[in-house]
Amino acid sequence: MELRQLEYFVAVAEERHFTRAAERMHVAQSGLSTSIRSLERELGASLFVRNTRSVELTNEGRALLTQAxxxxxxxxxxxxxxxxxxxxxxxxxxxxxxxxxxxxxxxxxxxxxxxxxxxxxxxxxxxxxxxxxxxxxxxxxxxxxxxxxxxxxxxxxxxxxRAEPMVLACGPDHPLRERTTVDLCELAGETFVDFSPGWISRDVVDQAMAAAGVERRVAFEVNDVHWLLDLVSHGLGIAVVPQFFTTKRTAARFVPITDPPHWxxxxxxxxxxxxxxxxxxxxxxxxxxxxxxxxxxxxxxxxxx
CATH class of the missing domain: 3.40.190.10 (Periplasmic binding protein-like II)
Known part of the structure; x- marks a missing residue:
């Protein structure tokens, strides 16, 4: 097994295309394909499932990719x-x-x-x-x-x-906007804006709200900070966000949380x-x-x- 074979293999795995991989490695596609076939023969396993449009890794290919x-x-x-x-x-x-x-x-x-x-x-x-x-x-x-x-x-x-406390973000007309602090348990019944499930900040807030005994409803799921703050600014929901969001240009209001979760x-x-x-x-x-x-x-x- 040669390092060049591993480089070609990783390029094909990442590009999911032999032609693009060959262009990336500045070699002829025929030479790259020959090198991959030689590697497969040496390992006694198919590394890719090939079709006319793209290639996908086999289970053996996925195992090799990390090690390569x-x-x-x-x-x-x-x-x-x-x-x-x-x-x-x-x-x-x-x-x-x-x-x-x-x-x-x-x-x-x-x-x-x-x-x-x-x-x-x-x-x-x-x-x-x-x-x-x-x-x-x-x-x-x-x-x-x-x-x-x-x-x-x-x-x-x-x-x-850094371990950063999280704060409440709410609209400019929200009843909690002028509070000096708020408890998580006071947020029961509110509509929430948050990131999609699987985002770690979402997991942190979910766990903190559950610990406070609050079953929350996330009606707006986003994957962009500015979308989140815009939705909050227009009064469509509230959010629990890292404190540094307060530095963003937004109409949202921010209120410290008593015993806050940390990001x-x-x-x-x-x-x-x-x-x-x-x-x-x-x-x-x-x-x-x-x-x-x-x-x-x-x-x-x-x-x-």
Whole structure:
């Protein structure tokens, strides 16, 4: 098994198309296809289900994909280590992030990193925390800035950045708008706006409301922060959101919650694998280094998977 075969395999798996994979790897499609067939013969298994429009991974292919990404990441880390001794920082850095990340000014941090290390190619992917965490686990991303789930995550280490209290967001005419604080139990019977099921912030609020004995009705499910605040601003529902939403330009009003649930922001990296030199350099920047100061989550509070 050769590294080039693994690179071709990962390209086909990610592109789900032999022609696009060949273009991405700058090789003839016939050569790429021959390499994949040779790899399948060596492993004694079909890695793809092929059809005229696209290809899909078989169960064997999915098992190989995670290991192939890890193998390629280890080779890249070895090259990085040699380059670092020579005072160079090269290679690629794949970063994932939430749509709205109040704890870190990631665009500014990436700009600083790029200015310091122009030899590193940066790739950014935005998405929901569960998807980003899975991509870190499988090696598709070097690291990701995520909303930390309440429990342990297998194969991923979550280093805390900030534990942020959540607040009530309501419309400008809502009866609770002028309150100095509100209890969760007072929200019974309200119509809610929230993110879709599976989003970690949604899970945090669901658990907090259940603990307060409130059965809530989420009538408006969104996947965009601005949509959520617009719906709240027009009086269509209320929401429980991270405190940094108060910095957004919106007509919504925000009220502190007594004994609020917390939204925990963390950096996800793969367990059992040293981060690349580039990832380590990014995380060393002062404005995104994982913290343990007062008011922020200690590492033990999130743990390792």
């Amino acid at each position: 990404r890890h193998a390629l990441a280890n080779v890249a880390a070895a090259k990085d280590a040699v380059a670092a001794v020579r005072g160079l920082l090269i290679g690629k850095l794949a970063v994932g992030t939430l749509q709205c990340l109040g704890a870190v000014d990631l665009p500014a941090a990436l700009a600083r990193f790029h200015a310091d290390h122009p030899g590193v190619e940066i790739r950014l992917r935005q998405g929901g925390s569960p998807d980003l965490i899975e991509r870190v686990r499988t090696g598709d991303l070097d690291l990701a800035f995520v909303s930390a789930p309440p429990g342990m995550v297998s194969g991923v280490t979550l280093a805390p950045i 925990n922001v963390a950096v996800a990296t793969a367990s059992g694998r040293h981060p690349s030199t580039a990832a380590t350099a990014l995380l060393a920047l002062d404005d995104i280094r994982p913290r343990t100061e007062a008011g922020q989550l200690p590492p033990a509070a999130i743990g390792r998977g």
